[in-house]
Amino acid sequence: LPQKPQTNLQPGQKEEITPQLKADPVEENINGVDVEKDFNLTEEAEKEGYTEQDLLIPQEEVEKYREEIKRGEVIPLDKKGGNSDNQGQVNNSANGENVSQQAQLPQVEVVKEFATALPQGVIKELRYTNYPISYDYVLITKPDVNIRKEPNTRAEVISTGELYEKINLLQQVKGESVNGSDVWYRIFWKNDDQVQHGFVFGGGAEPRSFQFDKMLKAINDLKAEVDNNQTAFVFNYKNRNGMPPQYQGKDVDPNGNVRSQSAPGYVSTDPNSDFRYFPDGMLVTVLGEDENFYRVKSLSFPGEYWIPKAYISFWNSIQNLTQVIVVDRKNQNQATFENVNGSWKMISYTFCTTGLPGEYSLETPLGAYMAIEKKDRFFYTAEGSDQIAGYAPYAIRFSAGGYIHGVPVAYEKKDGEEVDPGLIEYLYTIGTTPRSHKCVRNFTSHALFLYNWAQIGNCAVVVIE
Structure with missing residues (x-):
């Protein structure tokens, strides 16, 4: 089996992210739906009280x-709580007598x-209840x-x-x-x-x-795989390791995975053999290698594949999985789990918004991903332009330009200049329908909670439906 490259790190110490792995400060537009529509819906909901x-x-x-x-x-x-004699009644009359409220x-x-209900064995110990x-x-x-x-x-x-x-x-x-x-x-x-x-x-x-049973199975399967095998992750952020070949003349494989910012996973070491795309950030188990390829498998789909070595990173590879953020793109909600002494604790559950498939936007990809890096904010451009339109706060990158982050902040124009209106905590549309470009949108306070909690090298992001 291949060995992770040796470092001089002390036990528990994590490697600093390398320039090759570090994301750019600016990403493409992160809003699948014009965020002004979200702001307008939020203003109306807050005004009318729903x-x-x-x-x-x-x-x-x-x-x-x-x-x-x-x-x-x-x-x-x-x-x-009262005794059984007054259950089903409340004391809300003017003279204090019990009035039936059936x-x-x-x-x-x-x-x-x-x-x-939470599955047996999962401890509810919330640290975020906003x-x-x-x-x-x-x-x-x-x-x-x-x-x-x-x-x-x-x-x-x-x-x-x-x-x-x-x-x-x-x-x-x-x-x-x-x-x-x-x-x-x-x-x-x-x-x-x-x-x-x-x-x-x-x-x-x-x-x-909240699909807690499915969430628990996903994190248990991932922990068993990570703790008992050599894992790594796919790296091709902004195609830094090369644009993979087209799949039969197309930029999407039969499984819906896109070509850009992915790695080709071949069914053999013959580069002319059939293949599928592995998205950037996806966690893989490394089973073997030859001169040019790593033989890998993924929990996200069956089979063994050969990925060219340039696309595989062992940087900060997870040795002991203790933190998992599970995103449910079907129900547009998510939960956060921490493993303590062999038991999973759910420390938060909340609503989220995932990616909307479209001409310029992408569905948030299913599977298990490395939490690659954290940023207190990253900037995004306007659709079809290289002009910076705003920023997203408290971001955790897990796949290509896909992050978990807080409410996007769009710059406002005043006197011909772009002005930062400040952080925005809430959007009414979070937890409704897919509305982002690919990212997972959270309430800003929850994004901050995750940003402070997540430990790169111990944390994974799992997307289910």
């Missing part, structure tokens, strides 16, 4: 009052319960979606869901068939510090959950 802070009930409250919520009780969110729920056929987040929620996918008292179009409209609202999700139920579908969702949300209940037709809402 952000996460306004509506979502955090998971801790959901778990505490799940049975009361299922019974339809209107629960003050600061309710204290909602009149219709009899409905429950198709599916949404009660996501936003109320629930494990299960719906995303409103159309403007002005009716929320009704019962799952049919004749029932009273009790509220309206705005585009990209996130609302707590309890059940999928069978309701009135609309356009051939009888899928409705029973939802609940914060309303004047109480829980309100309703039903929304599935044609205007999409169920979302």
Whole structure:
């Protein structure tokens, strides 16, 4: 087996990033959707009061009052636990008498319960809790979606869901068939510090959950591979090691991986043999070598491949995987895990926004990647231009020009000059639909949390769906 190049480092000491590996200070435009649209949607949501802070009930409250919520009780969110004699009642009358708050729920056929829980063995030890987040929620996918008292179009409209609202999700139920579908969702949300209940037709809402089981399998598989084998990562940032050959005259292989900033992985040492693209940053297990190639495998797809040696880097290769950031591009959320004494701890979970496939933008690639470097900010250019348009704060690069970073900051023009308006913490559209160029967009405070926490050489980024 090939050996990692020897250094004079002391145990635990990490190598400084080399100039060859270090990313440029400027990247291409990072916004798949004009970020001004995001700013406008955010301003409207904050003005009208339908952000996460306004509506979502955090998971801790959901778990505490799940049975009361299922019974339809209107629960003050600061309710204290009581004995069994007064469960289902709250003391909110003028004279202090207990007043029943049982909602009149219709009899409905429950198709599916949404009660996501952390897998056994994962310890919840949160170090970031800036936003109320629930494990299960719906995303409103159309403007002005009716929320009704019962799952049919004749029932009273009790509220309206705005585009990209996130609302707590309890059940999928069978309701009135609309356009051939009888899928409705029973939802609940914060309303004047109480829980309100309703039903929304599935044609205007999409169920979302944190896929913790899939996340845990991914990080366990990766840790077993890293801890028991010699690993390295693919390096071809901005094609510094050469543009790989086209795949049968195309710049995309049959698996959807793009040619630029990738390495060719051949099925044999014959450079005329079939191959696939390995994206920059992808972690690989090195199985052997000859004069020109490393024989590798990846957890991201089956098979063994031969990659030209110029494309493989052993720099700071992970010897003991203790930190993993898992991004779910299907549900547009992510979680952060730390391994302590052989056990995984979840230290944060939040919403995120991934890459939008398009003419100039790319989908965030699936797979396991090296956390290659950190930057307190990097600059980005305007679409189709080399003019700097803004910057992204607190960035962790994991694949080519793909970073996990905070809310983009677009420079403003004042008196003919570009002016930095300062850091922006929040975007309402984070956690909704893919909207970036390739990067994973976070709330800026969470990006800062990851930036301070991540240790290059111990940290990986895994993208699932």
